[in-house]
Amino acid sequence: EGTVALTLKVNGQSHALQLDPRTTLLDCLRENLALSGTKKGCDHGQCGACTVHVNGRRVNSCLSFAVMHRNDEITTIEGIGQPDHLHPMQAAFIEHDGYQCGYCTSGQIMSAVSVLKENVGPTDADVKQAMYGNICRCGAYSNIVAAVQQVRH
Ligand code: FES
Numbered sequence: 461e462g463t464v465a466l467t468l469k470v471n472g473q474s475h476a477l478q479l480d481p482r483t484t485l486l487d488c489l490r491e492n493l494a495l496s497g498t499k500k501g502c503d504h505g506q507c508g509a510c511t512v513h514v515n516g517r518r519v520n521s522c523l524s525f526a527v528m529h530r531n532d533e534i535t536t537i538e539g540i541g542q543p544d545h546l547h548p549m550q551a552a553f554i555e556h557d558g559y560q561c562g563y564c565t566s567g568q569i570m571s572a573v574s575v576l577k578e579n580v581g582p583t584d585a586d587v588k589q590a591m592y593g594n595i596c597r598c599g600a601y602s603n604i605v606a607a608v609q610q611v612r613h
Contacts, residue, residue, distance in 0.1 A: 462481075470536060479492065484521065484522050484526065485519075486510045488526035489512070498512055498521060498537060507567075507594070513535040540570065547569070547573065558600055571593070572611070575587060575591060
């Protein structure tokens with residue numbers, strides 16, 4: 461009762477869903493589709509842990525309702541790479557220790573992949589500014605910038 465039917469396209473696969481219309485895209489991904497790589501930090505658009513791509517552009521999935529994305533292509537960290545087939549950005553984060561606890565890492569990587577699409581020649585300062593919405597409580601920022609710069613080169 462009080463639910464709506466929709467189909468969501470995530471990582472190239474279509475999923476038929478029946479949802480409370482107030483379900484955020486973040487909760488839908490994690491709880492309905494079991495895509496737990498996307499993390500919930502603040503649930504209020506302030507930390508970036510929930511970053512996914514919608515039609516190739518990064519969004520905070522906690523700020524969006526799933527029902528708004530009927531016609532969109534959504535990509536999560538699971539669609540970017542897998543343990544046996546890492547995206548170059550994932551490999552660079554490992555090489556440069558671009559994380560400590562790892563909770564923010566999926567969001568950082570989704571954002572970083574997007575930053576390189578937005579600006580093909582960013583300086584360190586450009587990377588820092590473009591990723592200001594992705595908070596790392598462990599303070600791995602300089603290593604994150606190094607990882608992004610490695611992928612650019
Ligand atoms: Fe979405 Fe923090 S959980 S921005």
